[in-house]
Amino acid sequence: MSLSYEEIDFKPTAIGDLLLRRRRMVQFGDLDIYEVKLGEEFLMTSLFHEAEDKLAHLGLAELNKDKLDVVVGGLGLGYTAVAALEDSRISSLVVIEFLDEVIQWHKKGLVPMGEKLTRDSRCELVHSDFFNLKKSLKKHDAILLDIDHTPDFVLNPANKQLYTHEGLSELAEHLNPGGVFAMWADGKPQNSFTDLLGKVFDTSKSHTIEFDNPVKGGTSFGTIYIAQSKKTTHLNK
Numbered sequence: 001m002s003l004s005y006e007e008i009d010f011k012p013t014a015i016g017d018l019l020l021r022r023r024r025m026v027q028f029g030d031l032d033i034y035e036v037k038l039g040e041e042f043l044m045t046s047l048f049h050e051a052e053d054k055l056a057h058l059g060l061a062e063l064n065k066d067k068l069d070v071v072v073g074g075l076g077l078g079y080t081a082v083a084a085l086e087d088s089r090i091s092s093l094v095v096i097e098f099l100d101e102v103i104q105w106h107k108k109g110l111v112p113m114g115e116k117l118t119r120d121s122r123c124e125l126v127h128s129d130f131f132n133l134k135k136s137l138k139k140h141d142a143i144l145l146d147i148d149h150t151p152d153f154v155l156n157p158a159n160k161q162l163y164t165h166e167g168l169s170e171l172a173e174h175l176n177p178g179g180v181f182a183m184w185a186d187g188k189p190q191n192s193f194t195d196l197l198g199k200v201f202d203t204s205k206s207h208t209i210e211f212d213n214p215v216k217g218g219t220s221f222g223t224i225y226i227a228q229s230k231k232t233t234h235l236n237k
Contacts (some may be wrong), residue, residue: 031052049079050211051222056083058180067091069140073130074147078113093123100127146184151193168200178231189223201227
């Protein structure tokens with residue numbers, strides 16, 4: 001352990017070895033950078049989180065209601081959940097995380113966003129499988145998802161079912177009339193997935209998020225997909 005690198009937590013899990021680490025890089029001075037890996041996959045960093053923030057901001061902007069009940073699928077370092085709580089209309093925020101170890105990071109204050117989430121009475125951290133929708137979700141105004149890299153690059157093979165017409169149709173049934181499903185994905189939009197959303201929901205679109213990547217150098221891209229059901233009653237196309 002040193003000032004430049006610390007392995008904060010390491011745990012074997014059902015879907016791979018989970019690592020939380022803190023490090024410093026010369027070009028950023030004394031800035032603590034938190035990073036998460038699962039197996040060989042690099043999942044997230046505190047150094048840049050524009051796309052995670054935009055997932056909440058863009059998704060919730062589609063809703064014209066005073067009080068919002070929202071679900072976030074995937075806790076990670078907590079940036080999407082914190083960005084959602086910035087919206088004063090939020091009355092309840094349920095964050096569903098498959099790995100209890102990640103929830104414990106926040107409860108123990110091991111990650112920067114932990115205190116903001118655990119001290120906000122509107123927020124509940126739930127250890128469960130987001131993809132088992134029938135058991136884990138009631139109806140909500142918005143579902144914000146940030147779990148897999150892309151619809152066809154998933155962390156767990158069992159997740160693939162969601163990114164089908166059947167899986168998305170089941171997810172849509174957990175939204176209130178006019179509800180929004182928003183999802184983060186790595187890279188630029190896949191037109192085929194935007195089209196699939198349009199076959200399940202009443203509207204669908206995608207936003208390209210461009211941001212500087214000081215680790216790899218140059219520019220990186222993320223996508224926010226947004227789909228919305230009718231404001232009266234949901235009808236699958």
